Amino acid sequence: MPTQPHHQTDPSAEVPDLDAFIGYNLKRAYILVETDFRAAMGDEGLSPRVFSALSFIVQFPNITQSELARQLGVERSGLVAIVDELEMRGFLTRALVPGDRRVQALIPTAAGRAAHGRALDKVRAHEERFFAGFTEEERQTLLALLLKTRAIAEDTGGGTE
Amino acid sequence: MPTQPHHQTDPSAEVPDLDAFIGYNLKRAYILVETDFRAAMGDEGLSPRVFSALSFIVQFPNITQSELARQLGVERSGLVAIVDELEMRGFLTRALVPGDRRVQALIPTAAGRAAHGRALDKVRAHEERFFAGFTEEERQTLLALLLKTRAIAEDTGGGTE
DNA sequence: ACCATTTCGTTAAGCTCGTAAACTGTTCAT
DNA sequence: ATGAACAGTTTACGAGCTTAACGAAATGGT
Numbered sequence: 001m002p003t004q005p006h007h008q009t010d011p012s013a014e015v016p017d018l019d020a021f022i023g024y025n026l027k028r029a030y031i032l033v034e035t036d037f038r039a040a041m042g043d044e045g046l047s048p049r050v051f052s053a054l055s056f057i058v059q060f061p062n063i064t065q066s067e068l069a070r071q072l073g074v075e076r077s078g079l080v081a082i083v084d085e086l087e088m089r090g091f092l093t094r095a096l097v098p099g100d101r102r103v104q105a106l107i108p109t110a111a112g113r114a115a116h117g118r119a120l121d122k123v124r125a126h127e128e129r130f131f132a133g134f135t136e137e138e139r140q141t142l143l144a145l146l147l148k149t150r151a152i153a154e155d156t157g158g159g160t161e
Numbered sequence: 162m163p164t165q166p167h168h169q170t171d172p173s174a175e176v177p178d179l180d181a182f183i184g185y186n187l188k189r190a191y192i193l194v195e196t197d198f199r200a201a202m203g204d205e206g207l208s209p210r211v212f213s214a215l216s217f218i219v220q221f222p223n224i225t226q227s228e229l230a231r232q233l234g235v236e237r238s239g240l241v242a243i244v245d246e247l248e249m250r251g252f253l254t255r256a257l258v259p260g261d262r263r264v265q266a267l268i269p270t271a272a273g274r275a276a277h278g279r280a281l282d283k284v285r286a287h288e289e290r291f292f293a294g295f296t297e298e299e300r301q302t303l304l305a306l307l308l309k310t311r312a313i314a315e316d317t318g319g320g321t322e
Numbered sequence: 323a324c325c326a327t328t329t330c331g332t333t334a335a336g337c338t339c340g341t342a343a344a345c346t347g348t349t350c351a352t
Numbered sequence: 353a354t355g356a357a358c359a360g361t362t363t364a365c366g367a368g369c370t371t372a373a374c375g376a377a378a379t380g381g382t
Binding site: 020025026033055056126 | 177178179180181182183184185186187188189190191192193194195197198209213216217220234281284287288291292293294295299300302303304306307308309310311313314315
Binding site: 208210235236238239242261262263264 | 338339340341342343347348349
């Protein structure tokens with residue numbers, strides 16, 4: 001341990017700004033977007049994770065919980081509460097699958113599809129408003145770089161796989 | 162989009178891919194980066210929030226807890242545990258301030274500055290490795306767009322301010 | 323056909339991060 | 353002097369996630 005000269009306030013060039021790190025800004029940015037998302041969805045609205053789960057189920061009916069968990073990047077056990085909520089709201093049914101009695105296919109109800117449609121409008125409006133200060137090109141660039149970030153990490157076993 | 166769940170192809174064609182939303186990808190990307198961050202710091206290493214707090218304290222010695230909370234975008238009450246941890250590790254001291262007996266200035270110790278230096282090296286290596294598939298321009302663009310995201314939201318009262 | 327392994331959904335326990343509310347002590351404005 | 357505002361703290365709580373274990377069902381090797 002080298003002895004340090006004490007006390008001299010030293011905002012020197014040694015200490016880099018936290019803003020220089022992608023990870024830090026990723027976190028800060030996500031918190032802001034998420035907060036705005038929740039506000040846009042309202043008190044009875046869907047949380048981000050429930051919305052994304054419902055989106056998958058509407059887009060891919062009959063998906064199993066394990067497959068959905070894999071797609072969402074969460075554990076199977078963690079998905080149970082999400083599916084429970086969607087089922088309790090009447091947005092999906094857990095259906096038996098003929099060939100395999102272990103699995104339960106997730107099937108959106110009409111109410112589920114309708115709720116998803118309404119939620120989708122809100123989410124689109126939220127992102128539209130939130131990123132109003134961005135040009136269309138900036139939005140696309142950000143999206144592409146985030147997708148690339150996911151791609152380089154999710155392939156190399158960096159995910160929850 | 163190469164990897165779709167192989168269940169049932171979208172019958173309505175109305176449902177957009179979740180990957181089209183910035184918020185969703187922001188979350189997925191952050192989780193991946195954060196996981197890699199923790200792995201890079203090791204079991205006894207600093208968590209993201211503690212590292213960022215220590216960075217501020219090293220860069221701005223004598224900062225108060227309220228001011229630090231504001232800078233980090235968290236509540237004052239939430240900062241207590243973070244400062245407790247840094248103090249317990251011997252990385253800072255809570256110092257009395259002559260003019261105002263309510264405030265306690267946060268002063269990094271020599272050990273704190275040393276630990277921050279080591280952590281900094283690890284974080285830099287982590288980001289370097291994580292974003293190795295990115296060009297320098299891509300990294301800078303991503304950083305700039307994340308900063309812009311923060312800027313448009315933190316100004317308009319969207320933050321914790 | 324048998325047994326070991328794997329998979330699916332689930333429960334239970336626990337962790338981390340974060341907030342909100344309430345309280346003490348201190349400072350400030352009038 | 354008194355009321356409002358502020359700094360730090362404690363407590364309670366919630367959201368979101370993980371790991372470990374389990375029963376039921378399917379699968380694969382021999």
